[in-house]
Amino acid sequence: MSSLDARLGVLRGTAAPIPHNARTLAALTANPSCERRSLLDAAGIDKDALAAHLDLPRPLRKSQLALDYGIAFERQVTAQAGAPLVPLLRQALSLSVPEVSYEDVNSVGSDDDTSPLRLRRVHTRSRIRRAAHGRSDPRTLLDHPVLRLTVAGHQAYLEPDVIAFQREGVFYVVEIKSFPVIHGQPDPIKATAALTQAAAYVLALRELLAEDGLPPERVSDTVVLVNPRNFTRHPTATPFSAHKQIKNLSRHLGRLRRLPELLDKVPPDTTFDLAPGPDQKPTRPRGELVAALATVRPNYTPGCRHHCDLAFHCRTEARNQGKPAALGTAVRDDLAGIDTIATALALTDGHLHPSRSQKDLTQALRHAQRIHADLQTDTA
Ligand code: SF4
Incomplete structure (x- = not known):
């Protein structure tokens, strides 16, 4: 250790x-x-x-009902070794998917194993490497792969509820979500959140393949979301470009403070x-x-x-x-450089003399105070 x-x-x-x-x-x-x-x-x-x-x-905290619904939907889509998924992927990616080899990595190891996560990560890596190199029996659908991603200079394990799907040498991340797609449109906020999450798996898969010198293009920017269609429990698969989310996440991860620095404090x-x-x-x-x-x-x-x-x-x-x-990001950003609300108030009412860097902000605060006072006089 x-x-x-x-x-x-x-x-x-x-x-x-x-x-x-x-x-x-x-x-x-x-x-x-x-x-x-x-x-x-x-x-x-x-x-x-x-x-x-x-x-x-x-x-x-999600309600138990919502959790149960999500689990039931995922089980429905991955039942019979992922059989319901195949026609959905064929349609979403316009690919011929004649047959698949499915494996649920969750079944590797046992509850008694002291490090099932590491074991499943090793298993995932070996399966994905075999698939990437086109060796015999490449797994085309790998359910619940365990991946690793460098976060703040530290190796973090990811245990996604997703499926890594390989076709024609390119891996796709397939994510099953229980929010509905209504008339072809998912809730934009939920879809963006799902794509941001999927972006983490894309980066982790790329990191894994990079260990073998394989290029990032071997993992597609296209993420397939599988959701209930309209108000039914019938699944539908929609391809989305997660390019923006992958770029953003990659940039943010690169900026995260290194762990040893944080621990030192x-x-x-x-x-x-x-x-x-x-x-x-x-x-x-x-x-x-x-x-x-x-x-x-x-x-x-x-x-x-x-x-x-x-x-x-x-x-x-x-x-x-x-x-x-505590008053919101807009107030925090407007008061950049001032640590507390009490300081801002003291600068505004003249109890505190502004430093050089606080002069502009103090003027703005006093101006806002005058407008506020005028408005109060007008409405009195
Ligand atoms: S500041 Fe926000 S993100 Fe950080 S620990 Fe508190 S609640 Fe969580």
Whole structure:
């Protein structure tokens, strides 16, 4: 085990690591400046469990009904060794797909295995390499492959609910999603989120093939989304270009702060361990956990509630500290260079003398205050 892994293990404590998934990667890129999230995700810490222990609302929790529906739809599409998928792919990619060889990588290893994720990654790599080199029995449909992607200089495992499909030497990422496509149109926000997630798998597959010196073009920018059609449970497959999402994600990943740098800023004995008791319930005093979280710099924005389990904790913290971001990204950006709302107010009403770099902003704030005062006079 490397010293980096050992250090991340201390942060995580006794809990098993949670691997990155496309959702966490998409979230990282949604808020790349958040060191707190970067570190928690790199250590594989269960943020939902932290939020539950802190008794916070959990904005990302899906209803059991929605989860069950998603699982049932995925099972329906991949039933009979992926047979329902073949005609959909043939139609979506205008390819002849006469026969397929299907394998569910989930079935590799066992629950008793101490490292099933690594084992499945090794298996995935061997299968994809064989397919890429056109060796005998190349698997054309590989369900639940385990991939690896370099995130902030660290190798993160990805366990996607996707299928890697190879045809004529090119791999395609096929993602099954339970939101509907109505009259050929999916919800644009959901489709973009799905393509951003798929972009992570495209990059991970490219990384894998690059180990063999194979070019990135061997993994297509075209991603196939399989969704329920209209208001039925009948699946339909639609090809989308994920070129933009792949480019964006690649750029964001390249910008993420390196892990060793982040770890250097955290006191060495910091841990987010929930210290489960014999009944598996956390015993860690909440105050200690809050203090541990405070050792890593957040970057709260109201958008956090769409992608991070800790959003309500970070929002309260930002409000208590009077951070401009608590009022929204527009206010934060407008007040760039001013740390707190109290400072902005003090500059506006003249209680604080602006530094040279704050002069323009102070003028703008005072101008806004005058307009506000005039409007109040007019409406009085
Ligand atoms: S909620 Fe907190 S930890 Fe999560 S991304 Fe936002 S600032 Fe970072």
